[in-house]
Amino acid sequence: MDLRRLRSFREVAAAGSLSRAADRMRLAQPALSRQVALLEAELGARLFDRHGRGMQLTEAGQALLDRIEGPLRQLEAAAEEVRALSGAIAGQVALGMMPTVAAVLAAELAQAVAEAHPGIALRIVEGYTGHLVEWLQRGATDATLLYGPAADLHLRARPVFTEELVLAGRPGSLPGATVTLAEAARHPLILPSRPHGLRAVVETAAAAARIALPVRFEADSFAVLKDLTGRGLGFAILPRSAIAAEAAAGRLGIARLHRPRIRRQVVLALPPGRAPGRATEAVLAVLEAVIRRHAEAGDWMAA
Template structure:
């Protein structure tokens, strides 16, 4: 098993064609076919099957492609780290951002790193907290923002921000930041909610239990953008962290108010793997991310957020 074989199976899996893969790899088609067949013979199992839609990995092939992609990524990262310019931090860093924070943090973070740390190649992934945690555990992320999570045997969680959840409604509802909305009042409206199983939905469900409010959930989605679009179109209200709706409220697309009775908070943490070496490039990105978050809170761009230190209790403690 060699690097050429790994590149061949990953590329064929991505494009679905040996011919196209050969073009991308700057090889002739028989060479790519030979690399795949040699690897299949070594493993004793077929890695691809030919279908009307092109080359598709078998079940075993999908496993090999996933592992090969990670191995190639690690080799690429190692090459970036061991060939630095003297005095310059270099490397590839994959960072996970909560979907609700991406509009606030992504652009200023990329701009700051491009200006001050040009040797660091940043790769951004956005998703809900549960997906990001799984990707961190799988080794696909170097560090990530998560929420309402303590340190676990596999990762360290460093508290950053404690923020309030908001009731979000169409502009016509006239919700205001200085007039909190009781949870029972929000629950009287049809609700567009995060899908069951998401950490944000668990916070909302717990608040409903505490307030003894019955929710009329008319739609569930795993996309914050879809939640906001449906609310703006008049399908109901929703509940989101303030950071996720600040721009929408500022431009008049939505109205929003902090939830009360009970107040509902979430704690955002920076999670990193507990074991293994932390490359200098990852440390650089972590420091800049924390600086951007502190700046956003200090300037009021992260609504109803409070900076947390490592000694500050997280939600539920």
């Protein structure tokens, strides 16, 4: 199967139209259209529905995209690795992480990678645990941060840090500087929905303490969780590090939880059966240095 056709197909799928994809690839639109048509003829399946607003993947097109995204990235990374053997480390690296971790790490990590390895193009992919695992398994990301423990994952994973969860609310509304989970459960709560790893951590702790959680609102967006909490619509249970800036600015109040204290472990996972390339190893080394700085500052407990 011709790699040029697969790359053309991937770019059209990402752009949603031939004209936009042609502009991105610096190709004539008829030439790009021919590549897609040849691929459809080779596979014997229509990959796009064409309409006035652009091109939308068919069921067959989506199935093909899901299956080639990882292998294509691996082939492109392999070529970049070979070209870089005699020079500076370069290439593209996709790193997955949860929104609450990205809020703390993403910008700092990107800046550190840019300074240490200007030839590396870093893509930070935000998502929740189920999506992050899926993207890693199919090769869409090169490594990812996930909720632990590592033993629960069928991946090459190791702990990197543990952090404390706190009760967050509108300033002045918290029942005390330190509250039990039972006391927190007397108030309406704002939590992510059940597929979210953070919700699982909180519910596991509550179940062990035989405490029912009165969930008033659910929101899978970290920004929405903070906004609802800041408006006084309820209390959220969130990582302390993720809302430290809001607490310092007086936009949110924080109370420590005890009986039980709730902590979450974050692990670094690598794809099964594939060794990381030089660029990925370089990014992971920078990531570990950034995590150490946060641990030394007291934000997290390093593994």
